[in-house]
Amino acid sequence: MVGTAGLPHVIVRFYTVPDVKAARYSAGWALLFIAILYTTAPAVATFARYNLIDSLHNKTIEEVQELDWATKWEKTGLLEFTDKNNDGRFQLTPDKESNEITIDRDIIVLSTPEVAKLAPWVIALVAAGGLAAALSTASGLLLVISSAIAHDIYYRIINPGASESQRLMVGRIMVGFAITIAGYFGINPPGFVAQVVAFAFGLAAASFFPVIILGIFDDRTNREGAIAGMVVGLLFTTIYIIGVKFYGMPTWFFGVSAEGIGTVGMVLNFIVTWVVSQMTEPPPLEIQQMVEELRSPIAVPAPISDIGEEELD
8 A cells, every 4th residue: 555655656646636725635635545455456366266177177178168268368378277197187286286277466466357257348448458557657657757866866966057958858768778688678578467466565665655745745854864765675675686586585574575674674764764754853943834734724825826916917
């Protein structure tokens, strides 16, 4: 949940609404539907798993061949049948030596409507929804990557005198670079879909979320603390994930898996951000005042359209 809140393309979309009130409603509705999604996902996974087992386990070769969806998915190589004991039936077991049905976990979401014998238009909706979710996520992240590099790093730090066209060119280059990296990992994924998503949520929780919360509710949090906390949380989580996933490192931190270590990284981020902020100079008074006003529904600057011409003059 905190990983989702920290993702740069989800809650941050409230920037597309016209005013502060609408932003609060937008974020509130987003959190509600995200909560519904996350609380129903385990139930859907359980039903899908049971449905697959019930549809395939101990069925004869002829019965499986009559399943149109099983034949289609078998052609993709993501569903395999091997009658190892030559009894004319396929058994789905947890033992790799005796298991005769191999199901790739990435097909479960798309295959479930077919397995459940739902109408074709429902299957089309699931496929369209998956594609739309992928494209919307990709577009949001590409915008965040390009703007962060072109504006926050290139313009603010490397070349403060950069023109708008130069910043735009840097943003486009970063979009192309990000697409190349994403394409490589799409062809050579480090894990199945849910696992990769868990890694992403863990990294977001360990990097962005603590700074967002402290930036809103603690006017003492400063730049040094935010940078230190994000670096520590991100490095700890990244090293743990890479070590456990790719180099066989044991889950030395109380047995926490690579998918769940983002929670620990988040706690480290909170601690480091708060400690460093307390040990360094506080933010300027105007920044502290802005943080105080940020939480107040009353102390909100009026839109430009509400300001009279005399005040503008």
